[in-house]
Amino acid sequence: MRHKTFFWFILPTATAMLLFIALPIVSVLIQSVFAPHEAVLREVENCTPLVGCTTETTIDHDATRALREAQPMGRFVGFEIFIDRGHLAFSEVAEAWSASDGLGGFADQLANLPFYRAMAFTLTFTFVVTPLVIALGLVIALAVNALHVRLKGLAIFFSLLPFIITPLIGALVLFWMIDSRGVLGSAIQWLAGDPDLSLKASTGLMWVALITYGVWHSAPFAFVIFYAGLQTLPMDQIEAAQIDGATRWQRVRYVVIPHLMPLVTFVALIQIMDNFRVFEPIVGFNASAHAQSLSWFIYNDLGGETRQLSSASASSVLTIIGVAILLSPVLVRTWRDFKKKT
Amino acid sequence: MASRAQRLPPGLRIVLIGFIIIWLLMAAFPFFWTLWGSFKVELDFFSISNWTNALTGERTQAEYGRAFTGAGYHGSWVQEEFWRHVINTFIVCFFVVLTSLTIGTLGGYALSRSGYRYTFWLLITALIFRAMPPITLVAGYMLPFFEWNLWGILPTTIIVLVAINQPFTLWMLHSFFQNIPKELDESAKVDGCTQFQAFRHVIIPVMWPGVITTGLFSFLLAYNDFAVTTMLLSENNRTMVPEIAAYLGTTYTEGNVMFAVAAVVSATVPLFLLVMLFQRQIVSGLTAGAVKG
Structure with missing residues (x-):
């Protein structure tokens, strides 16, 4: 295809992505180094004959508005927002480092800083859910593959439901069941013999519940991918392994899993990207007191009456850097493969 | 075998x-349980005394004289006018699917037919964009949208969702178009067609299976989105998902949780039908990306 034809074909989609993905990234970057103007203060001297003179500080509304209109971006503050208490909190971290005696104490101190708490949950969620999803998906795929043909369609239909469902709705449906008054919640209380057991009261339980939701939601995706991979299984290799005396487990371990390995990489890549943006379950589970993710952190800044754009932008930039770090091994590998090919 | x-x-x-x-x-029980419970009163579905109340509907019986009640549905659809948000959702989904397929098809086709190095870079850029959590971009939209009075209306949200959809759409259609033999449109070009005519008369008639599958996923993305719709739509223009989230804030305090339960069930029904009708396409769509790597 000639360059010119290619250009016209790609133009609409490229424009959409440029305007609504690339430009917002730039705009987020710029916003993160500007803070809103502080109100302009004015000192007024009030003199009354008997009391004497007092000076009063008032907000000069006209001057403030004029300043805000003259520079709508706000005032330039450099990386100040990035290192304030709400984000990377350099001074607090340094203080915690010098004050605490061990690594454990330091970690406890870090857990009190909102950004590090959100980061800890996001990373835990990503790196616990992803392997569990791959393992569960693989087992479901192997089990469904052994079913009778007629049952396979039905099994796939029901398995797809948790994946296709709107994340917020799926989270709510689960949350209403494991709520202390819901059916699973009561069952757990009965099993544990503790009538006061409640998700809302325990950080640990809330994390477990969120991770359970994550696995429940994404396992069908891994299952469908692996199931498709199993349909192209090299039968001759399986038979050869069997003739060589491999047990069923050994055939799975040494033939089936290596065959599925590229798919495992694919699922892991997609899952890391998707789990890193974990957000809806925290809203659905009303879990923000116990677990916050980076996305929720941004959402919280943006919502409400006061839209804290600068703070949200700084969190966004840090999140994007996080995504870039997570993706870099994949990108480097793709680049090497591409180099080899050309 | x-x-x-x-x-x-x-x-x-x-x-x-x-x-x-x-x-x-x-996988399935939570949905059926919620469907069943949506016809009960709150004290049955969230039973403090005895969980079997949710099955027998004791309180519902006492309150309405029968074991099932449509009170939650009446409350959400009539009293809270949930139907407005249903209509909004379908407007948004329709236009998102239409637009992203139109521009995505053109782009995906071009990427699959051009052998130059920049196609690789475009696809990699799309992959990086795909990895961005959409909410990180929302902070960048706010200021300009407020400034130009674009905030809160449906068209803005549609365009944003289309753009966020594009990386995925491009990857998927790219891999579908690669499965359509190049000889097809090349022979049309030999016969004197321009590239666009070849696309129009030779490729369009055979591309529908891939386009329909991609369309399903565009629909799901628009339908399921919460981060963008909750931030960019004003109260009257909300789609279903942010509206349900808004219920959580208000109805928990007013004791109308069942409104939210009924709304959740209502929003699940279209997805249920979608999986029933298009199970094969959804499975093939999920695997198309994976098999290509």
């Missing part, structure tokens, strides 16, 4: 079937 020697021993078979049953229960 499976030879006699590969047939499962009975013990393993039972374990596998048991596992499948447990998994299917885990």
Whole structure:
């Protein structure tokens, strides 16, 4: 295809992505180094004959508005927002480092800083859910593959439901069941013999519940991918392994899993990207007191009456850097493969 | 297919079937439970005294004289006018699917037919964009949208969702178009067609399976989105998902949780039908990306 034809074909989609993905990234970057103007203060001297003179500080509304209109971006503050208490909190971290005696104490101190708490949950969620999803998906795929043909369609239909469902709705449906008054919640209380057991009261339980939701939601995706991979299984290799005396487990371990390995990489890549943006379950589970993710952190800044754009932008930039770090091994590998090919 | 020697021993078979049953229960039971519970009153669905109330509907019986009630549905659809948000959702979904397929098809086709190095870079850029959590971009939209009075209306949200959709759409259509033999449009070009005519008369008639599958996923993305719609739509223009989230704030305090339960069930129905009708396309769409790597 000639360059010119290619250009016209790609133009609409490229424009959409440029305007609504690339430009917002730039705009987020710029916003993160500007803070809103502080109100302009004015000192007024009030003199009354008997009391004497007092000076009063008032907000000069006209001057403030004029300043805000003259520079709508706000005032330039450099990386100040990035290192304030709400984000990377350099001074607090340094203080915690010098004050605490061990690594454990330091970690406890870090857990009190909102950004590090959100980061800890996001990373835990990503790196616990992803392997569990791959393992569960693989087992479901192997089990469904052994079913009778007629049952396979039905099994796939029901398995797809948790994946296709709107994340917020799926989270709510689960949350209403494991709520202390819901059916699973009561069952757990009965099993544990503790009538006061409640998700809302325990950080640990809330994390477990969120991770359970994550696995429940994404396992069908891994299952469908692996199931498709199993349909192209090299039968001759399986038979050869069997003739060589491999047990069923050994055939799975040494033939089936290596065959599925590229798919495992694919699922892991997609899952890391998707789990890193974990957000809806925290809203659905009303879990923000116990677990916050980076996305929720941004959402919280943006919502409400006061839209804290600068703070949200700084969190966004840090999140994007996080995504870039997570993706870099994949990108480097793709680049090497591409180099080899050309 | 499976030879006699590969047939499962009975013990393993039972374990596998048991596992499948447990998994299917885990996957489907929450939905049926919520559907069942949506016809009860709150004290039955969230029973403090005895969980079997949710099955027998004791309180519902006492309050309405029968074991099922449509009060939650009446409350959400009539009293809270949930139907407005349903209409908004379908407007948004329709236009998102239409637009992203139109521009995505053109782009995906071009990427699959051009052998130059920049196609690789475009696809990689799309992959990076795909990895961005959409909410990180929302902070960048706010200021300009407020400034130009674009905030809160449906068209803005539609365009934003289309753009966020594009990386995925491009990857998927790219891999579908690569499966359509190049000889097809090249022979049309030999016969004197321009590239666009070749696309119009030769490729469009055969591309529908891939386009329909991609369209399904565009629909799901628009339908399921929460981060963008909740931030960019004003109260009157909300789609279903942010509206349900808004219920959580207000109705928990007013004791109208059942409104939210009924709304959740209503929003699940279209997805349920979608999986029923298009199961094959959804599975093939999920695997298309994976098999290509």
